[in-house]
Amino acid sequence: MSGEYHEDAELKEHKHPNYFAVYIALAAITALITIIEMMSHNGIINVPRASLITIYLIFSISKAVLVAMFYMHLKYDSLLYTVLFGVPAIFAVVFFTLILI
């Protein structure tokens, strides 16, 4: 494989996003849902299970979107990559939602 780097024709010149800020956001969301689950499991808070599932799903999808957009550079790269990744991802989310309902 040639080591030469072929610049994607559609790659936009962009400043690097603040990767550390993204990392902190991901860590904070993970900590939050863990704390919510531990408090709910131990009876400290009383949240309906359906609401908990909705919260966890929304937060998990948000984390996945953050990683895909900023770490995998989907925000700055060709729209084709977004379609290639996004279509099966949307299928997966719809699939899980139908199972969990």
Place this chain on the structure above:
Amino acid sequence: MTVHPPPSLGLDNRKFGMWGFVSSEVLFFSVLIANFLVLSKQDPPGTFEMHGQIVSGRELLDIPLTAFNTFVLLTSSFTVVIALKAIQEDKQFLFRLALLITGAFGTFFIGVQAYEYYQLIAVEGLSFSSLFGGAFFTLTGFHGAHVVGGLIWLLIILFKAFGVMGGFSSKDYMGIEIFGLYWHFVDIVWLLLFSLVYLI
């Protein structure tokens, strides 16, 4: 010298190929996760016991330990993107250090997974033959195999990064970018697994 025509889509074929592979993996893990969501609650009551009490399969899982392990994998994803940024700016020391930390954290993640498997199988008595156990070990096992595969790939990259087989630079970093796409995807899968398997 061979002259290659430009790719018809204007995109680097290697990167496009990795995105195509990631797409197929999304479908692969979707099916495994769906399988788990359906089967994990189908065991008859009384199948699992902990401290003399009848529990569900999910209650055998160690959530604080797994939450910590999720942070570990998240951090390794951060260090991969730092490594890519570093090599794009020709900062070789930071590049190599970030890759080493990624490898260390990824290895630690697998170590904790192995410990969790030992606890579940040898201590809690979770069996592959139960629906929860079979679905859980299949799903997390395949994810673990992907992490191990990524670590082997990273080892090869480290050889190159340290000059054994050439090296990387701001003019040649496609290998890092492609590896990063794979590693971030493995991280995304785990972020979803943590919620769907351990919390829900």
